[in-house]
Amino acid sequence: MKHRLIFVGLGVCLSACATTGVQPGRAAGDVSANPALNPSFQEPIDLLPEATGTLSWKVTTQSDTAQAYFDQGLQLRYGYGVDAAARSFREAHMADPGCAMCYWGEAFALGSFLNAAITVEKAPHALAAIRKAAELAETNATPMERDLIAATAVRYVENYDPDTKGSLDEAFANAMRQVHEQYPDELNITTIYASALFLLEPRRGTRDLDDPGVMALHAVLEEGLAQDITHPGLCHLYIHATESTVRPDLAEPCAEFISDGIPGASHIQHMPSHTWNEVGRWGDSVVANTHAWHSDLKSAVGTAVAIYPTHNLHMLLFAASMDGQGAVATQAGKDFAKLNGNTMHQVLTLLRFGRFDEILSVEDRPSGEVDGGFWDFAQGYAHLRIGDTAVAEEYLAKVKDLAEHSDATLRYHEASQLMGLAGSILEGEVLRGSGDLQGAIAAFREAVAFDDQQQYDEPEPIPFAARHWLGAALMEAGRYAEAEEEYRTELKDHPHNVWSLHGLRAALAAQGELDPAVDEDFAASTARSDTWITASRF
Numbered sequence: 001m002k003h004r005l006i007f008v009g010l011g012v013c014l015s016a017c018a019t020t021g022v023q024p025g026r027a028a029g030d031v032s033a034n035p036a037l038n039p040s041f042q043e044p045i046d047l048l049p050e051a052t053g054t055l056s057w058k059v060t061t062q063s064d065t066a067q068a069y070f071d072q073g074l075q076l077r078y079g080y081g082v083d084a085a086a087r088s089f090r091e092a093h094m095a096d097p098g099c100a101m102c103y104w105g106e107a108f109a110l111g112s113f114l115n116a117a118i119t120v121e122k123a124p125h126a127l128a129a130i131r132k133a134a135e136l137a138e139t140n141a142t143p144m145e146r147d148l149i150a151a152t153a154v155r156y157v158e159n160y161d162p163d164t165k166g167s168l169d170e171a172f173a174n175a176m177r178q179v180h181e182q183y184p185d186e187l188n189i190t191t192i193y194a195s196a197l198f199l200l201e202p203r204r205g206t207r208d209l210d211d212p213g214v215m216a217l218h219a220v221l222e223e224g225l226a227q228d229i230t231h232p233g234l235c236h237l238y239i240h241a242t243e244s245t246v247r248p249d250l251a252e253p254c255a256e257f258i259s260d261g262i263p264g265a266s267h268i269q270h271m272p273s274h275t276w277n278e279v280g281r282w283g284d285s286v287v288a289n290t291h292a293w294h295s296d297l298k299s300a301v302g303t304a305v306a307i308y309p310t311h312n313l314h315m316l317l318f319a320a321s322m323d324g325q326g327a328v329a330t331q332a333g334k335d336f337a338k339l340n341g342n343t344m345h346q347v348l349t350l351l352r353f354g355r356f357d358e359i360l361s362v363e364d365r366p367s368g369e370v371d372g373g374f375w376d377f378a379q380g381y382a383h384l385r386i387g388d389t390a391v392a393e394e395y396l397a398k399v400k401d402l403a404e405h406s407d408a409t410l411r412y413h414e415a416s417q418l419m420g421l422a423g424s425i426l427e428g429e430v431l432r433g434s435g436d437l438q439g440a441i442a443a444f445r446e447a448v449a450f451d452d453q454q455q456y457d458e459p460e461p462i463p464f465a466a467r468h469w470l471g472a473a474l475m476e477a478g479r480y481a482e483a484e485e486e487y488r489t490e491l492k493d494h495p496h497n498v499w500s501l502h503g504l505r506a507a508l509a510a511q512g513e514l515d516p517a518v519d520e521d522f523a524a525s526t527a528r529s530d531t532w533i534t535a536s537r538f
Contacts, residue, residue, distance in 0.1 A: 051264025079265030232261030264304035280495025321463035324529025354538030
């Protein structure tokens with residue numbers, strides 16, 4: 001199992017993350033009617049009934065419009081569409097200027113959350129909103145609302161300094177603990193408390209189920225989900241809180257429901273795949289991320305909200321690759337390149353499915369050192385497969401040079417590790433092509449060592465595993481028992497992936513052995529595959 005690191009990749013937004021039309025009745029001279037005069041998180045936003053679900057938190061207001069916008073803001077905040085959420089809460093208090101909770105919502109949406117810290121730009125707006133909420137709460141809020149507003153106020157200060165974030169997060173968690181203890185049956189209070197606890201956890205690294213902080217976080221989330229397993233805010237956090245532990249399956253029950261909870265917030269559609277990938281439900285992950293990508297596209301016509309579209313495409317191509325769905329994987333790779341100009345995933349999915357002539361036609365090398373290094377790797381591999389070894393070796397030299405000298409990173413991954421992995425695979429195939437099978441096996445073992453060093457990422461940067469090459473070479477050398485061991489080891493990392501299952505069945509057959517469980521797993525896992533698999537790598 002690779003080292004655990006939670007990461008939710010930030011994607012560029014599509015042409016419109018949500019509609020921004022001016023609401024009927026706005027005065028033409030109203031500053032809020034002119035987005036050019038406001039920060040993006042204060043632009044007008046329409047109600048999005050096709051994008052939102054049934055979750056509602058009744059707050060103190062007599063305005064149906066304010067309540068509708070409050071519910072929209074709450075749902076989008078739970079879906080990490082934080083700017084669209086802030087815009088929705090802003091519309092809520094414009095509809096009812098006396099709504100204390102509407103101002104609270106704007107402050108909450110502008111604050112730190114699991115994927116990002118509050119910015120210096122947003123901090124004064126959040127402070128102004130929570131101060132207005134506190135002022136209104138004196139006469140226009142329930143006791144619970146007043147307590148929540150007071151607890152939230154501790155995280156916003158004058159002249160915010162990012163270096164003080166840790167102490168502010170801790171103060172917020174402590175204040176929310178008291179609110180939660182007083183109102184344990186209000187699931188939105190539970191969700192906000194859990195989100196505060198999550199900010200106290202390390203952003204990276206393994207989550208140990210015996211760690212006191214993890215245990216406390218899980219206890220709060222499980223308490224809430226026991227009351228309503230369909231609550232999207234609770235389930236979102238629980239998926240993230242379990243995916244980097246040895247029990248990602250704990251979130252399976254709620255992951256079955258979360259996508260329908262906020263049907264047009266693309267990150268929520270995508271969220272089940274964080275669990276599905278970990279337990280090997282690749283087909284379900286493909287479905288989840290297809291829905292997410294469709295929501296990203298629908299945002300352009302105002303019926304959904306785009307949240308991290310490149311991340312959704314990356315998860316889609318990764319899951320489809322593990323599931324043997326070549327058409328889906330390669331199309332997602334192309335869409336990724338169209339969206340942000342980076343062809344890395346396009347060529348890697350083409351390599352995964354043996355489409356070497358198409359790799360050679362992708363001429364735009366990414367600008368990043370690691371992204372470009374993977375393009376070099378794919379080009380070298382494709383040239384090798386068409387018989388041009390000399391050119392393949394030229395690309396191999398470039399990849400190895402990056403592995404030895406680059407200090408660049410790809411998200412949380414070092415170039416030395418990723419390029420070491422890619423270079424060792426390509427070197428192994430060059431040696432194998434020259435007839436040096438034992439040298440190739442040694443190179444593939446180096447690739448496996450690099451692969452095993454990968455920090456946990458969701459998904460990993462590349463849509464294949466080094467053991468897919470090592471296992472195939474061991475099979476070619478007649479070392480079937482060793483190949484069996486490698487494939488079984490790889491299946492622990494990526495359960496039910498079609499490539500390792502194919503290799504395992506072949507290794508068992510070569511030894512004259514049968515394993516009905518493996519045969520059954522292979523039949524079920526390849527049911528959606530559109531690829532004729534002859535080995536664990538092309």
